[in-house]
Amino acid sequence: MPAHATGANPYADTEDQAALRQLARDVAERELAPMARHGDETEEFPQWAWDGMRKAELFGITIGERWGGAGLGDIEAAIVLEELARADVSSAILAQLIFNGPPRAIEHLGNDAMKDRWLPIAASGEGLFCIGISETEAGSAVGHMRARLRPDGDGFRLNAYKNYVTGGHKARACLVWCRFPDSAGTKGIGAVVVDLESPGVTVAGTHVKMGLRATSEAELAFDDVRVEPDDVLLWGDPANSESFKTLISHINHERCGNAAMCVGAAQGALEYAVNYMNERKLGDKTLADLQGLQWKIADMATQLEGARLLMQRAVHMAGPHGTPPALETAMAKTAANLAAKFVCDEAIQLLGGYGFSREYPVERVYRDIRGLCIGAGTVEIQRNFVGTSVLRGATPASDGWKSRRA
Ligand SMILES: Cc1cc2nc3c(=O)[nH]c(=O)nc-3n(C[C@H](O)[C@H](O)[C@H](O)COP(=O)(O)OP(=O)(O)OC[C@H]3O[C@@H](n4cnc5c(N)ncnc54)[C@H](O)[C@@H]3O)c2cc1C
Numbered sequence: 001m002p003a004h005a006t007g008a009n010p011y012a013d014t015e016d017q018a019a020l021r022q023l024a025r026d027v028a029e030r031e032l033a034p035m036a037r038h039g040d041e042t043e044e045f046p047q048w049a050w051d052g053m054r055k056a057e058l059f060g061i062t063i064g065e066r067w068g069g070a071g072l073g074d075i076e077a078a079i080v081l082e083e084l085a086r087a088d089v090s091s092a093i094l095a096q097l098i099f100n101g102p103p104r105a106i107e108h109l110g111n112d113a114m115k116d117r118w119l120p121i122a123a124s125g126e127g128l129f130c131i132g133i134s135e136t137e138a139g140s141a142v143g144h145m146r147a148r149l150r151p152d153g154d155g156f157r158l159n160a161y162k163n164y165v166t167g168g169h170k171a172r173a174c175l176v177w178c179r180f181p182d183s184a185g186t187k188g189i190g191a192v193v194v195d196l197e198s199p200g201v202t203v204a205g206t207h208v209k210m211g212l213r214a215t216s217e218a219e220l221a222f223d224d225v226r227v228e229p230d231d232v233l234l235w236g237d238p239a240n241s242e243s244f245k246t247l248i249s250h251i252n253h254e255r256c257g258n259a260a261m262c263v264g265a266a267q268g269a270l271e272y273a274v275n276y277m278n279e280r281k282l283g284d285k286t287l288a289d290l291q292g293l294q295w296k297i298a299d300m301a302t303q304l305e306g307a308r309l310l311m312q313r314a315v316h317m318a319g320p321h322g323t324p325p326a327l328e329t330a331m332a333k334t335a336a337n338l339a340a341k342f343v344c345d346e347a348i349q350l351l352g353g354y355g356f357s358r359e360y361p362v363e364r365v366y367r368d369i370r371g372l373c374i375g376a377g378t379v380e381i382q383r384n385f386v387g388t389s390v391l392r393g394a395t396p397a398s399d400g401w402k403s404r405r406a
Contacts, residue, residue, distance in 0.1 A: 011312035024083035027056045036088035039214030046214045049091030054125030062099045067119035074315040078260035085264035089368035090214035100257040102129040102175035113230040127172030132162030143186040147178035156227040168218030169203045180236035189244040190236030192227050200225035211367030252329040258376045259311040259336035266304050266343035269365045273347040300343045307339035330382040340369040
């Protein structure tokens with residue numbers, strides 16, 4: 001019998017997934033939540049969170065067993081990211097970089113030497129990884145990037161200046177998108193993995209930001225950095241854009257992780273507002289007794305649940321070892337970014353003056369998720385993709401769309 005006829009939620013956690021969720025929630029509440037304000041105020045790297053996640057062996061969940069991981073997929077990554085972000089988005093981003101950043105790309109697209117070199121470091125939590133795509137003059141317009149390789153014996157030399165690299169100041173290695181020799185536009189764009197201890201790599205600075213303050217975004221300069229043949233993740237052929245397309249579609253893992261963090265962060269803000277409303281007295285009533293405010297909660301919960309379902313659909317469609325589909329992922333990221341913005345904004349309003357105070361967590365969550373609406377492809381870029389896809393006749397995977405077109 002199909003799931004919808006049984007009354008069951010098709011995306012409900014299995015027993016193992018529920019146990020993983022509980023583990024992540026325990027780590028989040030014990031290690032992340034008590035220090036989240038400190039990280040935000042001081043901009044100190046959340047070593048406490050890193051150590052807690054490492055001790056619980058969370059970093060290896062999406063990495064193959066051969067390299068010390070658990071070999072799980074996007075569903076489990078999303079579960080853990082939701083729970084971590086419910087407590088602290090700055091810390092959750094560290095797990096996002098391991099689950100859905102360079103290690104995932106290395107395992108799916110890299111050569112054996114690269115996998116053996118880097119994946120055990122990622123799975124054990126021995127080192128952080130970062131991703132360098134954006135440049136000062138090539139963010140959304142990524143095809144204009146200037147990072148380039150020049151031939152050097154059997155390998156290459158990399159010259160690049162990458163901007164807004166999350167965790168770049170602390171990471172052990174960086175996945176750098178760059179042009180192979182003689183390329184233009186999106187043709188010939190490929191990617192290499194660079195050991196950040198290599199000669200020629202410098203952290204040129206870190207951005208001063210409104211949110212996600214415990215995890216810095218760095219500017220990384222690569223000055224004639226040697227790239228061995230084994231460091232090439234994906235060769236860029238100047239005759240076509242195939243490697244670029246592969247890299248772009250692989251970002252869907254990161255977009256789903258971004259959506260999961262937004263869902264988790266908004267869930268935390270909603271729960272905080274509900275508890276506050278039940279306790280906050282106005283004479284002989286509580287805030288929860290006021291119908292106008294109940295409607296706010298209704299809208300917050302409804303938008304959040306819609307976003308959660310879209311995110312869950314995208315990660316379930318990836319299967320255990322695949323990549324989430326582009327259209328469903330773009331819809332999920334858009335919905336989750338917008339739901340998180342709405343829910344966190346309303347949570348501030350529901351707390352009144354206290355919502356605006358840095359002594360209460362909801363304003364921090366609002367500032368944190370604001371960055372997630374820009375990173376991993378802005379809301380506008382997701383909308384461009386969804387809009388043009390639907391106008392061309394693409395249909396997301398749901399029965400209603402299929403029967404309309406039949
Ligand atoms: C918290 C955070 C973390 C990040 N982490 C990383 C990272 O780890 N690695 C990395 O490489 N980059 C990272 N980035 C950079 C991010 O990917 C870019 O900021 C983003 O792609 C937008 O590029 P931009 O900042 O140059 O803005 P621009 O591309 O200049 O865009 C400016 C505005 O115009 C809109 N816009 C641009 N083009 C279009 C269009 N065609 N149609 C409609 N609207 C458009 C954008 O949506 C945006 O609102 C991060 C950013 C943030 C905020």
